[in-house]
Amino acid sequence: MTPVLSITNISKSYGYIKALKGVSFDVPEGSVFGILGPNGSGKTTLLGIIMDVLRQNSGDFLWFGKPGSPEQRRRIGSLLETPNFYTYLSGTDNLKITQAISGRGNRKDIDMVLKKVNLYERRWASFKSFSLGMKQRLAIGAALLGNPKVLVLDEPTNGLDPVGIAEIRKLIVELKEQGHTIIMASHLLDEVEKVCTHAAILKTGTLITTGLVDEIMMDEDVVELSAVDFQALKNVISQLGKEMILDERAGTVQIVFPKGMAKMDEINRHCFNNGIVLTQLVLRKKRLEARFFELTN
Amino acid sequence: MTSLIRVEWLKMKKYNAFWWIMGITALSYPGINYLFYVIYSEVIQDQSKTGQLAKMLIGNPFSFPEVWHTVAYASSIFIFIPAVVVIMFITNEYSFKTHRQNIIDGWSRSQFVTSKLIDVLLITLLITGLYLGVCLVTGFANQERLIKNTWGKSQFIGLFALQTFAQLSIAFLIGFVVRKAFLALGIFFFYIIFEQFLVALLRYYDSSARFFLPMEASDRMIPVPGFLGKLDPEIYKKALDAVQQQVFIVVIYTAFIWGICYWVNRKRDLK
Numbered sequence: 001m002t003p004v005l006s007i008t009n010i011s012k013s014y015g016y017i018k019a020l021k022g023v024s025f026d027v028p029e030g031s032v033f034g035i036l037g038p039n040g041s042g043k044t045t046l047l048g049i050i051m052d053v054l055r056q057n058s059g060d061f062l063w064f065g066k067p068g069s070p071e072q073r074r075r076i077g078s079l080l081e082t083p084n085f086y087t088y089l090s091g092t093d094n095l096k097i098t099q100a101i102s103g104r105g106n107r108k109d110i111d112m113v114l115k116k117v118n119l120y121e122r123r124w125a126s127f128k129s130f131s132l133g134m135k136q137r138l139a140i141g142a143a144l145l146g147n148p149k150v151l152v153l154d155e156p157t158n159g160l161d162p163v164g165i166a167e168i169r170k171l172i173v174e175l176k177e178q179g180h181t182i183i184m185a186s187h188l189l190d191e192v193e194k195v196c197t198h199a200a201i202l203k204t205g206t207l208i209t210t211g212l213v214d215e216i217m218m219d220e221d222v223v224e225l226s227a228v229d230f231q232a233l234k235n236v237i238s239q240l241g242k243e244m245i246l247d248e249r250a251g252t253v254q255i256v257f258p259k260g261m262a263k264m265d266e267i268n269r270h271c272f273n274n275g276i277v278l279t280q281l282v283l284r285k286k287r288l289e290a291r292f293f294e295l296t297n
Numbered sequence: 298m299t300s301l302i303r304v305e306w307l308k309m310k311k312y313n314a315f316w317w318i319m320g321i322t323a324l325s326y327p328g329i330n331y332l333f334y335v336i337y338s339e340v341i342q343d344q345s346k347t348g349q350l351a352k353m354l355i356g357n358p359f360s361f362p363e364v365w366h367t368v369a370y371a372s373s374i375f376i377f378i379p380a381v382v383v384i385m386f387i388t389n390e391y392s393f394k395t396h397r398q399n400i401i402d403g404w405s406r407s408q409f410v411t412s413k414l415i416d417v418l419l420i421t422l423l424i425t426g427l428y429l430g431v432c433l434v435t436g437f438a439n440q441e442r443l444i445k446n447t448w449g450k451s452q453f454i455g456l457f458a459l460q461t462f463a464q465l466s467i468a469f470l471i472g473f474v475v476r477k478a479f480l481a482l483g484i485f486f487f488y489i490i491f492e493q494f495l496v497a498l499l500r501y502y503d504s505s506a507r508f509f510l511p512m513e514a515s516d517r518m519i520p521v522p523g524f525l526g527k528l529d530p531e532i533y534k535k536a537l538d539a540v541q542q543q544v545f546i547v548v549i550y551t552a553f554i555w556g557i558c559y560w561v562n563r564k565r566d567l568k
Contacts, residue, residue, distance in 0.1 A: 052406070053397045053567040074403030084398035086389070089311055100304045101402040142402075 002065040004029050004150055004181045005050065010059030012045055018205050019045045022059065025200050025210040027183055032176050034192035034213070035185040037202035038296060043185040044081055046202070047154050051078055074102045077148040079156060083139035087128040091119050091138050094127055095145060104146025113141040116171075132159035140168065151175065153184045157191060169195055189289045193217075203296045217291050221262035223255045225271070226280040236274040240267075254284070301412045304399075308386075309416070315382055319423065322378045326424075327431050333371045334359055334435070358522055360439040362449025367522045368432045369457040372424075376461060379420050380468035380485060386416050387469055388478040397567045406562045414555060417469055421462040428457050456518045459544065463515040463551045470554045473561075488512075508543065511550055517543045 003026035012020040020042045027033045035043045048054035050061050052068055063072040085094040095110045105113075114120040117137040122130070130138065136159045143151055156172075157165045172182055172195045186192050192199060193213065200210040209216055222245075227233040230251045237244060237253050245254035255267070262283060271278050309315050337358065358367040390396040390413075399409050432454075436447070468485050475481040492512045499507035507513055520536030 048566075051401045053400055055564070055566055070400075070403050070405045070408070073401060078401045080397070080401055082394065084394040086308060086393055086395060088313065089308075093307065093311060097304055097307050098402050100300060100307060101399055101404055103403070 001029055003027055003062075004031075004064060005183065006062040006065070007046070007050070008060050008062075010046065010049060010056045010061060012042070012049060012054065012056050012205075020049075020056070021205045023200075023202070023205070023207045024059075025207060027181065028198065029181055030176070030179055031198045032172060032182045032184065032196045034196035034199040035183065035202065036187065036189065036192055036199055036292060038187060040204070041202040041296075042205040043187075043202060044154055045205075047080055047152060047183075047185055051076075051080055051152060053080070074104065075148055076150045076152055077104070077143035077145065078152040079139045079143045080152070080154045082158075083135040083142075085127045085135070085138065085142075088126060090124045090126055091130075091141075092123045094138065095142055098142045098145055102146065104148055109146055113144045116144060117141040118167075133161060133164055136160055137164065140171075149180055151180060151182045151184075153182065155186055155188075156184060157186075157188065165191070189292050193289075201292065201295055208295045220259050221257040222284040223257065223262050223264065223267060224252050224280065224282050224284045225255070225267070225278055226250075226252045227271070227276050227278050229276070233271070233276055233278075236271055236276050239274070240270065252280070298411075301408060301415055305412050305415050305419070314385055318378060318382045318385075322375065322424065323427060325375045325378055326372045326427050327434075329374060330368050330371050330431050330435060333367070357439055359435050361436045361447045362451070363522065364432050364436040364439065365450040365453040366519070368428060368435060369453040369460075369519045370522045372428050372431065373457070373460055373516065373519055376464045377486065377489060379424055379461070380465055381482060382420060383417055383465045383468045384472040384481045384485060385478060387413055387472040388476060388481055391476040392478070400567060406567075407559055410555070410559050410562050413469065413473075413558075417462065417465050420465060421458055424461050425454065425458040429454060453519065456540070456544070459547060459551075460515045460518050463547045464512060466551050466554045467511055470558065473558055508539070509546060514543055514546045514550060518547060 005027040007026070008024050009022045010020055010024070011018070011022050023042070023046060035046060037043050045054060049056045050063075050068065051073060052070075061068060063069075063076070066072065086097070089097075091114060092110060095113070096107075099105050099107075099110060111120065111123070114123050117140055119134060119137055119141060122134065127135065127138070136156075140153075140156060143153065153172075157168050160168060169191065172184070175182060176195070176197070184192070184196065196213050198211065199213050199216055201208040201216070225233065225237065230248065230253075233253055234244075234246065237255060240255065243256040245256065246252075247254070255262070264281060264283065268278060268281055356363065358364070390399075396409060399412075400406060404412070467488075468481075471485050471488070472478075472481040475484060489512060492510050495510060496507045496513050499510075508517060517536070518540055520533065520540065
C-alpha cells in the first residue's frame with residue numbers, strides 16, 4: 001500500500017544551523033503518527049516543509065505517492081504551529097475562507113465543525129475576542145472542515161485546558177477509528193503514548209528512531225512481580241541471574257530481559273516451585289517518556 | 298481566478314479599515330478637484346486685466362475634453378490614501394500569518410501573489426471609477442454649450458489607471474518586502490517625499506535620470522494640464538511627447554515589481 005506520506009532524506013538549514021539532517025520515514029495509511037522531539041528538534045520545520053511553507057535544501061517528499069502540490073494540500077486538514085486567522089473576521093467568516101481556498105466542505109459543514117469544537121455559540125464573534133483555547137479549537141475546526149482523510153496537527157492541544165485536551169484526544173481516537181490518517185507533532189509524550197500508533201523521534205534535526213509506538217517503547221521486556229513475602233520473592237528471583245529493579249515501598253520486583261525474551265510461564269513456574277505465590281505478574285511496557293529520554297539524551 | 302476574487306472579497310468585505318479609507322478616498326478625490334475649481338473660478342472672476350488674460354489663456358479646464366486631463370492630474374496627488382489600504386492588505390497577511398495558512402489550505406505560492414495583484418487591480422478599478430465619476434460630473438456641470446468632443450482626451454482614463462496601478466504596485470512591493478505595516482507606510486511616505494527632493498535636485502542639474510525614478514516616471518504620464526502648460530507651450534509640448542516613453546518605462550517597472558514578488562514568494566520560506 002502506498003504510504004500517505006513518504007519523506008526521503010530531507011535536510012534543511014537556517015544559515016549555519018542545520019534544522020533537519022537527512023530525515024526519512026513513511027507514514028502508513030490509517031495511522032496516528034506522532035513526530036516527537038524536544039524543542040528545536042525540527043518537528044515544526046519538517047511539517048512546514050511537507051505543507052510547502054518552508055523549502056528544504058535537499059531531499060523529497062511524496063503525498064499519496066506524488067510530489068507535493070496545492071491539489072494535494074487541499075485534501076489535508078492542517079494546523080501548523082499557531083492558529084492563523086484574520087483577526088477582524090468571525091469564526092464563521094474565517095472558516096468560509098478556509099472552505100473557499102481548500103474546497104473542503106460547504107456552509108453546513110462549517111456549522112458542523114463549529115459545533116464539534118464547541119464554538120457554535122460564538123461563531124459570529126471576531127477571532128480577536130477569542131481566548132487562546134478558543135483560537136486553538138477554531139484551528140482544529142478548520143483542519144476538520146470537509147472531513148479530510150489526512151490531518152496534520154502541530155501541537156494540537158496547545159493552549160487547551162484539561163477538558164479541552166481530553167476532548168481533542170478523544171476526537172483523535174475517533175478519527176483514527178474512522179480510518180483517518182493523523183500526523184501529529186508534539187512534545188507531550190503522554191499525549192502521544194495515549195493516541196499514536198506510530199512515531200518518529202527527532203533530536204537536533206536527526207531522526208533517532210521510527211516505527212510502531214509499542215516497538216519504540218518496548219526495546220526490552222520488563223516483568224513486574226509481587227508477592228506477599230517481598231524478601232522471599234527477592235531471593236527467589238535473584239536465582240534467575242537477571243538484572244533486577246527493586247521497589248520495597250511498592251513491594252515489587254522488576255526483571256529486565258532483552259526484547260522478546262521474557263517467558264512469563266517459566267517465571268511463574270520458577271516462583272511457584274520455590275514456594276512463592278505471586279500476587280502480580282505483568283509484562284510492563286516502558287513509558288514513552290523514559291524511552292524518549294534514553295533516546296534523546 | 299473567480300475563486301481567488303471570492304476569497305479576497307471575503308477578506309476585504311468586513312475589513313473596516315478598507316471601507317474607511319475608501320470612504321476618505323471617495324471624499325478626497327472630488328474634494329481636491331473642487332478646490333482646484335474654486336481657485337480657477339476665483340481667477341477668472343477677477344475683473345482685472347490679469348484675471349481676464351488668464352481666462353483667455355486658460356479656457357475652461359473643467360469642461361470636456363480638458364476635464365479628463367485636469368482631474369487626472371489633480372487626483373493623482375492623493376495616491377497615498379489608497380496606498381495605505383494596499384500596504385495594509387499585504388502586511389495584514391504577515392501579521393496574521395495567513396500568508397502561510399492560505400498556502401497550507403491549498404493555494405500555490407503564485408496564487409497568493411495573484412490574489413494580492415487582484416486586490417491592487419480592484420482598488421485601481423475603484424479609484425479609476427471614482428475618477429471617471431468626478432470627470433463626468435465636473436465635465437457636464439461645466440458644459441457651456443454643446444460639446445461634441447466629450448471623449449476627446451479620454452486617453453487620460455487609461456493613463457490615470459496605469460499611474461494608479463503603478464504607484465500602488467510600488468506601495469505593495471514595500472509592504473511585501475518590509476512586512477510590518479507602520480514601517481512600510483513610513484518608508485512609502487518617506488520615499489514619496491525623498492523622490493520629490495531627488496527630482497528637484499536632478500532638475501536643477503538638468504539630468505534626465507529623473508524621468509526614470511519610479512514615482513516620477515508614472516507622474517510624468519500625466520503632465521501638467523494644458524491650461525497651465527499654455528503658459529509655456531514648449532515645455533507642455535515636450536511633456537506630451539514624452540508620455541509614450543513614460544508609459545513604456547512604467548509598464549516595464551510595474552512588470553518588474555510583480556515579477557520580483559512572484560519570484561521571491563516562490564523561493565523564500567514563508568515565516
